[in-house]
Amino acid sequence: MDEKVAAKPDQAAIASPRRAPTQQRSRERVERMLAAASSLIAEQGSDAMRMGEVAERAGVSIGSLYQFFPDKRAIVWALAERYTAESQACIASALKDVSDAEALKQAFSELVDIYYRLFLAEPVMRDIWSGTQADKALRELELADSRANAEFLVAVLKRLRPGADPIALETTAFLVWQMGEAAVRLAISVDREEGDRLVAAYKRMALRELLAE
Amino acid sequence: MDEKVAAKPDQAAIASPRRAPTQQRSRERVERMLAAASSLIAEQGSDAMRMGEVAERAGVSIGSLYQFFPDKRAIVWALAERYTAESQACIASALKDVSDAEALKQAFSELVDIYYRLFLAEPVMRDIWSGTQADKALRELELADSRANAEFLVAVLKRLRPGADPIALETTAFLVWQMGEAAVRLAISVDREEGDRLVAAYKRMALRELLAE
DNA sequence: TTACAAACATGATAAATCCTCACATTTGCA
DNA sequence: TGCAAATGTGAGGATTTATCATGTTTGTAA
Numbered sequence: 001m002d003e004k005v006a007a008k009p010d011q012a013a014i015a016s017p018r019r020a021p022t023q024q025r026s027r028e029r030v031e032r033m034l035a036a037a038s039s040l041i042a043e044q045g046s047d048a049m050r051m052g053e054v055a056e057r058a059g060v061s062i063g064s065l066y067q068f069f070p071d072k073r074a075i076v077w078a079l080a081e082r083y084t085a086e087s088q089a090c091i092a093s094a095l096k097d098v099s100d101a102e103a104l105k106q107a108f109s110e111l112v113d114i115y116y117r118l119f120l121a122e123p124v125m126r127d128i129w130s131g132t133q134a135d136k137a138l139r140e141l142e143l144a145d146s147r148a149n150a151e152f153l154v155a156v157l158k159r160l161r162p163g164a165d166p167i168a169l170e171t172t173a174f175l176v177w178q179m180g181e182a183a184v185r186l187a188i189s190v191d192r193e194e195g196d197r198l199v200a201a202y203k204r205m206a207l208r209e210l211l212a213e
Numbered sequence: 214m215d216e217k218v219a220a221k222p223d224q225a226a227i228a229s230p231r232r233a234p235t236q237q238r239s240r241e242r243v244e245r246m247l248a249a250a251s252s253l254i255a256e257q258g259s260d261a262m263r264m265g266e267v268a269e270r271a272g273v274s275i276g277s278l279y280q281f282f283p284d285k286r287a288i289v290w291a292l293a294e295r296y297t298a299e300s301q302a303c304i305a306s307a308l309k310d311v312s313d314a315e316a317l318k319q320a321f322s323e324l325v326d327i328y329y330r331l332f333l334a335e336p337v338m339r340d341i342w343s344g345t346q347a348d349k350a351l352r353e354l355e356l357a358d359s360r361a362n363a364e365f366l367v368a369v370l371k372r373l374r375p376g377a378d379p380i381a382l383e384t385t386a387f388l389v390w391q392m393g394e395a396a397v398r399l400a401i402s403v404d405r406e407e408g409d410r411l412v413a414a415y416k417r418m419a420l421r422e423l424l425a426e
Numbered sequence: 427t428t429a430c431a432a433a434c435a436t437g438a439t440a441a442a443t444c445c446t447c448a449c450a451t452t453t454g455c456a
Numbered sequence: 457t458g459c460a461a462a463t464g465t466g467a468g469g470a471t472t473t474a475t476c477a478t479g480t481t482t483g484t485a486a
Contacts, residue, residue, distance in 0.1 A: 019462085023453065026463060047347065051444065061465045066445060130346040134260065139402065171410045175396065175418070182395035183388065189352065197384045205388070208425070209418045232433085236482070239434060264473065274436045279474060 018070045030068050032058040037075045042123045046076050046131060077137050080128045084145040090114070095152045099159050101211050108210070109203055112180060116199050119188050126188065129181070146181065150174040157210065176206045231283045243281050245271040250288045255336045259289050259344060290350050293341045297358040303327070308365045312372050314424050321423070322416055325393060329412050332401050339401065342394070359394065363387040370423065389419045 021027045036057035040049045051072055055062045069075050094111050098104050119126055132138045153173035157164070183202035187195035234240045249270035253262045264285055268275045282288050307324050311317050332339055345351050366386040370377070396415035400408035 021463090023462070025453085029463090050442095062445080063447085063465050064463075067463070070445095072444070133343040133345065133398070134347050143402065167410070168414075171407070171414050175399070175411050175414050178395060178399050179392050179415075179418075182391060185346070186388070186391050189356065194384070197380070198388050201381075201384050201388050202392075205392075205418065205422045208421060212421070234434090236433065238482085242434090263471095275474080276436050276476085277434075280434070283474095285473070 018066070018074075019068060021068060026068070029058070029060055029064065033060065033065060033068070034075070034078060038079055038124050041076070041079070041127050045127050073135055073137065076128055076131070076135075077141065079124065080138060080141055083125055083128070084141060087115075088145065088148055091149050092152050095156050098156045101160060104156060104160065104210065105207055108207060112184070112199060112203055112206075115180065116184050116187060116195075119184050129185065142181075146177050147174060150177045153177065153210070160211075172209060176209060180206065231279070231287075232281060234281060239281070242271070242273055242277065246273065246278060246281070247288070247291060251292060251337050254289070254292070254340050258340050286348055286350065289341055289344070289348075290354065292337065293351060293354055296338055296341070297354060300328075301358065301361055304362050305365050308369050311369045314373060317369060317373065317423065318420055321420060325397070325412060325416055325419075328393065329397050329400060329408075332397050342398065355394075359390050360387060363390045366390065366423070373424075385422060389422060393419065 021030050033054060036054045037049060040053055040057065049072075051062060051065060054075065055065050058065075065075075069078070091111060094107050098107050128138070129142065132142050150170070150173040153176065154166075154169050157169045157173060158166070161169070180202060183198060187198045187202075190198070234243045246267060249267045250262060253266055253270065262285075264275060264278060267288070268278050271278075278288075282291070304324060307320050311320050341351070342355065345355050363383070363386040366389065367379075367382050370382045370386060371379070374382070393415060396411060400411045400415075403411070
């Protein structure tokens with residue numbers, strides 16, 4: 001009854017907990033592990049994070065860490081998943097009632113600002129999504145997240161432009177969303193002033209596209 | 214006359230050869246090392262590339278590898294630098310004589326296609342620029358490259374829109390360029406059909422912005 | 427030609443990490 | 457109360473990067 005990594009040791013794709021904590025005690029310990037990892041990532045980056053340090057800071061043994069996480073990346077992945085869940089909820093509610101161009105401008109602009117500020121303030125998010133491209137599991141999580149977010153945008157666009165080709169809307173929304181992530185990542189990697197300009201330029205560009213036709 | 218890694222052992226940023234090969238023999242060996250690394254990256258990705266394998270495939274000892282490259286990332290960096298040098302030359306010549314909107318449309322579209330095809334065909338490029346965000350030296354190289362490419366675009370825009378604010382043009386060009394890299398990276402990570410749609414959508418979006426006002 | 431310094435080459439091995447595993451302890455429940 | 461399942465532990469196996477003392481080759485000046 002041992003759910004090993006199964007058939008293909010393909011690496012990279014699967015990153016779910018090796019074993020779900022069922023007892024109260026262990027659930028708390030897993031929380032401590034994630035908190036420890038989070039603080040270490042904030043301080044040094046996930047690459048420099050050492051499993052030994054995570055265990056020590058969480059007050060557990062190395063073995064316990066591996067009881068619940070199959071490997072190091074799984075810890076980062078677990079943190080990433082929480083962020084995506086939170087942000088999806090936020091985005092969904094922000095776009096829920098948008099039904100005209102002006103409201104879209106408003107809501108979109110606010111969402112971008114929130115995202116930008118979040119990245120400026122949260123070293124953990126910054127670090128996690130940096131590694132996105134290199135780690136297959138993370139890349140897939142981000143793509144799935146981006147598609148989900150794009151769907152919210154598609155719903156709005158369908159209301160604003162009922163006649164438009166659904167596939168085109170889908171493509172536009174997905175692209176705009178990914179561009180936004182790229183724009184914010186770029187913005188935080190240059191100085192603040194230029195970053196602000198880049199984010200503003202992105203907003204204009206994206207809205208022009210979203211409201212086009 | 215020995216350009217060591219110098220002053221700050223800050224890590225990450227500097228990745229120049231530990232020692233420049235001066236003799237013919239060693240220059241050839243360094244080429245073999247880079248070729249070996251390149252083929253290994255194509256096969257397995259730079260993360261899975263092992264220094265021992267590089268040495269073996271290049272027909273040199275581990276020690277020789279470290280004679281010319283301070284660490285593993287320096288090898289990847291060296292390959293990346295070659296690509297940027299090549300592509301910059303290509304871009305410069307493509308944009309050199311553009312002086313009206315129609316020509317810009319043409320040249321820009323072609324450049325994006327070239328870039329897209331290159332990424333589809335070259336696993337090494339794909340892999341190298343994937344790690345971009347995680348590796349400080351690579352990120353800086355890419356930013357510098359992107360700025361340089363944006364400059365070519367700025368030169369064109371200044372011709373097309375002489376009255377425009379230079380800083381705004383700079384921002385637009387830089388953003389458009391980075392969006393392009395993001396768009397292509399996104400396009401190659403989904404199926405071909407959707408990728409084509411995304412690249413086409415990016416072109417429209419970028420050109421709309423470049424020719425706006 | 428010879429001698430010598432600088433460039434180059436080598437690979438055993440130090441050092442750093444990730445992760446496993448055999449065994450100990452705690453918990454929930456029949 | 458007793459037992460199976462869940463949980464906890466940390467020494468050590470395995471892998472990999474990078475170093476360094478030592479040996480070899482090359483260019484060159486006398």
